Amino acid sequence: MVDQLPNLGRxxxxxxxxxxxxxxxxxTDIPEHVRRSEPLDLPxxxxxxxxLREARMLLGMNISVDSRPSFLGAGLYSNYVPxxxxxxxxxxxxxxxxxxxxxxxxQGMLQAMWEFQTMVxxxxxxxxxxxxxxxxxxxxxxxxxxxxxxxxxxxxxKSTIYVSELIPPHRMSVIHNYTQGAEIVVxxxxxxxxxxxxxxxxxxxxxxxxxxxxxPNSFGLLDPGVCELKPMIGENTALIVGVQPxxxxxxxxxxxxxxDIVVGEGQPxxxxxxxxxxxxxxxxxSEAYIRQMPGRIVGLSKDSDGERAFTLTLSTREQHxxxxxxxxxxxxxxxxxxxxxxxxxxxxxxxxxxxxxxxxAGACSATKSALVALDGVELVHPNGYHFNEFAxxxxxxxxxxxxxxxxxxxxxxxxDLSQWWPERENELLVCATDxxxxxxxEELAEGIQDWLEGYE
Amino acid sequence: xxxxFAFNGAQDAGYAQPDPISxxxxxxxxxxxxxxxxxxxxxxxxxVRHYTWLSTRSHGIDSGFYPxxxxxxxxxxxxxxxxxxxxxxxxxxxxxxxSHLQGMMAIFHEMQEMLAHxxxxxxxxxxxxxxxxxxxxxMRCVQEYxxxxxxxxxxKVIVPDSAHGTNPASAAMCGxxxxxxxxxxNGQLDLDALRAVVGDDTAAMMITNPxxxxxxxxxxxxxxxxxxxxxxxxxxDGANFNAILGKxxxxxxxxxxxxxxxxxxxxxxxxxxxxxxGPIGVKSHLSDYLPSPLVIAEEDEEGETWFDWYxxxxxxxxxxxxxxxxxxxxxxxxxxxxxxxxxxxxSEHAVLNANYLRHRIMxxxxxxxxxxxxxxxxxxxxxxxxxxxxxxxTPVKDATGVTGKDIAKRLLDFGYMAPTLYFPMIVPxxxxxxxxxxxSKEAIDQFADDFLHILTEDPELVKTAPHDTxxxxxxxVWAARNLILxxxxxxx
Numbered sequence: 017m018v019d020q021l022p023n024l025g026r027x028x029x030x031x032x033x034x035x036x037x038x039x040x041x042x043x044t045d046i047p048e049h050v051r052r053s054e055p056l057d058l059p060x061x062x063x064x065x066x067x068l069r070e071a072r073m074l075l076g077m078n079i080s081v082d083s084r085p086s087f088l089g090a091g092l093y094s095n096y097v098p099x100x101x102x103x104x105x106x107x108x109x110x111x112x113x114x115x116x117x118x119x120x121x122x123q124g125m126l127q128a129m130w131e132f133q134t135m136v137x138x139x140x141x142x143x144x145x146x147x148x149x150x151x152x153x154x155x156x157x158x159x160x161x162x163x164x165x166x167x168x169x170x171x172x173x174k175s176t177i178y179v180s181e182l183i184p185p186h187r188m189s190v191i192h193n194y195t196q197g198a199e200i201v202v203x204x205x206x207x208x209x210x211x212x213x214x215x216x217x218x219x220x221x222x223x224x225x226x227x228x229x230x231x232p233n234s235f236g237l238l239d240p241g242v243c244e245l246k247p248m249i250g251e252n253t254a255l256i257v258g259v260q261p262x263x264x265x266x267x268x269x270x271x272x273x274x275x276d277i278v279v280g281e282g283q284p285x286x287x288x289x290x291x292x293x294x295x296x297x298x299x300x301x302s303e304a305y306i307r308q309m310p311g312r313i314v315g316l317s318k319d320s321d322g323e324r325a326f327t328l329t330l331s332t333r334e335q336h337x338x339x340x341x342x343x344x345x346x347x348x349x350x351x352x353x354x355x356x357x358x359x360x361x362x363x364x365x366x367x368x369x370x371x372x373x374x375x376x377a378g379a380c381s382a383t384k385s386a387l388v389a390l391d392g393v394e395l396v397h398p399n400g401y402h403f404n405e406f407a408x409x410x411x412x413x414x415x416x417x418x419x420x421x422x423x424x425x426x427x428x429x430x431x432d433l434s435q436w437w438p439e440r441e442n443e444l445l446v447c448a449t450d451x452x453x454x455x456x457x458e459e460l461a462e463g464i465q466d467w468l469e470g471y472e
Numbered sequence: 473x474x475x476x477f478a479f480n481g482a483q484d485a486g487y488a489q490p491d492p493i494s495x496x497x498x499x500x501x502x503x504x505x506x507x508x509x510x511x512x513x514x515x516x517x518x519x520v521r522h523y524t525w526l527s528t529r530s531h532g533i534d535s536g537f538y539p540x541x542x543x544x545x546x547x548x549x550x551x552x553x554x555x556x557x558x559x560x561x562x563x564x565x566x567x568x569x570x571s572h573l574q575g576m577m578a579i580f581h582e583m584q585e586m587l588a589h590x591x592x593x594x595x596x597x598x599x600x601x602x603x604x605x606x607x608x609x610x611m612r613c614v615q616e617y618x619x620x621x622x623x624x625x626x627x628k629v630i631v632p633d634s635a636h637g638t639n640p641a642s643a644a645m646c647g648x649x650x651x652x653x654x655x656x657x658n659g660q661l662d663l664d665a666l667r668a669v670v671g672d673d674t675a676a677m678m679i680t681n682p683x684x685x686x687x688x689x690x691x692x693x694x695x696x697x698x699x700x701x702x703x704x705x706x707x708x709d710g711a712n713f714n715a716i717l718g719k720x721x722x723x724x725x726x727x728x729x730x731x732x733x734x735x736x737x738x739x740x741x742x743x744x745x746x747x748x749x750g751p752i753g754v755k756s757h758l759s760d761y762l763p764s765p766l767v768i769a770e771e772d773e774e775g776e777t778w779f780d781w782y783x784x785x786x787x788x789x790x791x792x793x794x795x796x797x798x799x800x801x802x803x804x805x806x807x808x809x810x811x812x813x814x815x816x817x818x819s820e821h822a823v824l825n826a827n828y829l830r831h832r833i834m835x836x837x838x839x840x841x842x843x844x845x846x847x848x849x850x851x852x853x854x855x856x857x858x859x860x861x862x863x864x865x866t867p868v869k870d871a872t873g874v875t876g877k878d879i880a881k882r883l884l885d886f887g888y889m890a891p892t893l894y895f896p897m898i899v900p901x902x903x904x905x906x907x908x909x910x911x912s913k914e915a916i917d918q919f920a921d922d923f924l925h926i927l928t929e930d931p932e933l934v935k936t937a938p939h940d941t942x943x944x945x946x947x948x949v950w951a952a953r954n955l956i957l958x959x960x961x962x963x964x
Binding site: 018019020021022023024026027029030031033034039041042043044045046047049050051052055056057058059060061062064066067068070071072073074075076077078079080081082083086088090091092094096098100102104105106107108109110111112113114115116117118119120121122123124125127128129130131133134135137138139143144145147148150151152153154161184186187189190192193194196197198199231238240243264265266267268269272287288289290291292293294295306312313314315316317318319320321323324325326327329330332334335336337338339340341342344345346347348349350351352353355359361362363364365366367368369370371372374375377378379380381382385401403418422428431435450452453454457 | 473476477481482483484485486487489490491492493494495496497498499500502503504505506508509510511512513514516519520522523524525526527528529530531532533534535538540543545547548549551553554555556557558559560561562563564565566567568569571572573574575576578579586589590601602603604605607608612636637638640641642643644645646647648650687688690692693716717718719720721724725735741742743744745746747748750788789790791792793794795796797798799800802806808809810811812813814815816817818820821823824825827828831832854855856858880881884889890892893895909910911912913915936938941942943944945946947948950951952954955956957958959961
């Protein structure tokens with residue numbers, strides 16, 4: 017018996033008021049030839065208790081990254097979210113609201129998003145942030161189409177963008193899907209053997225609409241060369257930088273070195289990796305891009321008494337007004353997760369952010385030291401500065417090591433890089449966040465040692 | 473008035489963290505941050521009060537009746553929130569091996585099957601994370617299908633003028649040219665207008681049914697026939713799916729592809745703008761193009777079910793980098809299990825409530841009628857509506873100068889969220905009401921009485937509404953002219 021329908025058993029009373037006798041009278045407008053002949057072939061309704069029991073059983077079959085030492089990152093990071101965050105964000109007034117179309121009764125969420133915009137703006141060093149994109153990949157893709165709209169007319173390389181060759185293939189796929197409709201030509205920027213962007217090749221991007229690079233990149237490498245890109249590509253080419261936001265507690269904000277648009281995965285602030293969704297994409301830009309940017313944005317205003325008030329603004333870019341001429345089709349975004357992110361950032365404060373970044377950098381460094389000490393393990397980029405992640409080269413396929421660690425040691429060892437690039441069969445991407453402690457690292461190093469010895 | 477950036481405590485005022493396990497890391501000199509962001513410096517009690525105060529200045533379906541047409545604001549069962557915060561969900565990594573994700577994949581598989589069954593489709597992907605992204609994904613599949621069969625010349629997408637704005641925006645992002653066709657005077661799809669524009673350049677028609685007027689399109693099967701005869705595909709915008717579960721389905725109507733809004737029909741809470749989830753279902757000829765991966769069920773040697781990832785052979789790739797909004801999928805699973813086969817009853821009650829509300833508003837007692845300045849009129853004529861309906865406030869505006877927007881704002885004073893305003897654009901001074909199955913008869917009666925009362929009020933009182941909300945009417949033009957998009961974070 018369904019317990020979610022307040023008018024169950026009262027249908028007759030309501031129908032009678034309308035001069036009807038049966039529920040079927042409400043569906044007479046559906047023509048016979050498109051009606052279902054059979055009822056839905058689904059199980060009977062369950063109670064809350066039964067559903068919870070089954071959910072517990074099913075989710076209990078999963079092996080989570082918090083239940084064991086886990087060195088898997090690759091764009092989705094284990095983190096600690098203070099208890100306050102989910103408790104406050106799931107207050108019904110936030111959780112069960114729609115997009116704040118009526119600002120007079122939505123001041124709370126609007127102010128929270130305006131504050132979110134401010135904290136993201138401060139974090140990345142650009143004046144404008146929107147209220148969120150779906151994830152880092154769609155944020156990067158829509159940053160690129162935004163840049164083409166802004167620079168397309170003046171560009172000598174019409175509709176052409178340059179993307180770092182090291183961005184993960186799933187992100188490249190999202191970029192392809194989002195850019196092919198506008199007939200955007202996607203070219204790649206090469207990296208050298210140290211994993212650094214090849215500055216001698218950047219000249220090719222002159223006159224293009226945009227350059228997209230990541231800092232740190234997919235190998236966790238911090239690349240000082242990225243700071244030199246803006247003067248090389250000039251004012252008429254957008255520099256778009258993808259970031260791991262936690263790193264910005266130690267690393268210079270891209271706005272400081274000339275980035276025009278910054279995107280990234282907001283997830284480490286506010287929510288666990290949650291199987292990859294819902295998470296939220298960061299999107300911040302300089303003023304020149306405001307009118308072509310995607311997504312919702314909150315502005316300060318005043319009410320009819322002259323009191324401070326907030327409202328969604330610049331809606332004329334959006335699909336519900338501009339329809340097929342809109343800057344993006346995005347409507348639903350990830351506001352609630354951005355709210356969780358805002359709460360987490362607010363509770364960290366500047367000192368907490370710096371410490372969180374130090375914890376991540378320290379864990380990465382300690383893990384790296386422990387693994388390179390093993391005979392048979394070498395760094396893929398020995399000259400690099402790493403944040404969160406680094407790649408190691410093994411004598412045998414990484415997939416084999418991962419199975420060994422999983423089966424024999426209850427450790428999730430990282431990402432087998434051949435999943436992204438088939439030629440990197442013996443390479444493993446290892447991630448250590450603030451959730452990794454010394455014992456985890458010792459267990460990993462011992463596990464790898466055992467695996468290496470197993471083949472001697 | 474609580475200002476987050478007024479918290480100016482000690483540098484390390486926030487929550488305490490363990491110390492770094494090593495300080496032997498190096499940030500290259502050129503990349504070192506010189507100045508930390510000017511985030512608030514506050515302790516947990518201060519932050520808790522700040523956000524609690526903000527929550528009191530927000531309005532959700534938990535706060536009161538939320539008849540926002542087209543958005544299907546239904547109750548969000550709380551156990552669903554409890555489930556997604558349990559271990560084994562919040563702390564899963566998308567790239568973990570399938571052996572670590574069997575429980576989640578079992579839920580995914582069940583949802584793929586359930587959604588396909590309810591819509592009369594063959595294959596479902598859960599990857600798109602919003603309705604608009606579902607539209608975009610499906611149109612990308614249609615595009616690749618046409619390229620594959622040598623019909624890349626099909627570069628036009630037809631949408632009715634009553635369509636949601638996302639339909640033309642999503643198709644345009646794929647590179648399609650948009651052909652908008654006018655509706656008939658009664659708001660229905662105009663088959664002659666459709667016939668006039670279909671051709672061998674038609675890629676697809678995108679339409680929602682019931683329409684955005686809340687009316688079932690009686691000639692939908694004929695429309696599908698016209699588009700199919702021209703070689704085009706039929707796309708079903710599932711925003712209004714809540715009206716028809718168990719009664720009909722897009723497959724029976726002749727559609728080839730459909731998106732579902734899990735945040736509407738299946739109650740993923742909308743969180744002030746998102747997250748949503750926009751899975752799509754397709755007929756078999758489009759299955760090979762779906763984003764990767766899907767979940768498939770296999771049997772191992774012992775006859776145990778094993779779930780694995782599957783990459784469709786001609787996949788368009790990824791539209792979101794992981795597996796979509798998995799948390800939304802799990803909430804929707806818990807919601808669907810609550811109803812099971814009685815999802816049909818859910819739709820019946822959504823339609824019952826919409827018709828009852830329309831009846832209560834449009835048939836006031838003689839006493840009330842006599843005190844009303846002017847009655848609204850139907851957005852479109854109809855004996856019955858589906859899950860939502862439109863009313864035009866034009867007669868009210870003509871009689872008193874009170875606009876649809878004024879009435880919407882005045883409703884806020886009574887503790888209601890306003891209905892959807894000025895959409896669809898084909899209805900002048902439009903208000904669109906969708907009570908959903910969540911509202912009791914008493915709540916609907918009270919809302920109708922309050923709505924009718926507003927029509928009796930002094931027009932000046934209504935034109936200057938709202939009066940009893942946290943702020944008075946907000947100047948949206950000022951916001952757009954001045955573009956103050958962040959706090960200045962002044963150091964003093």
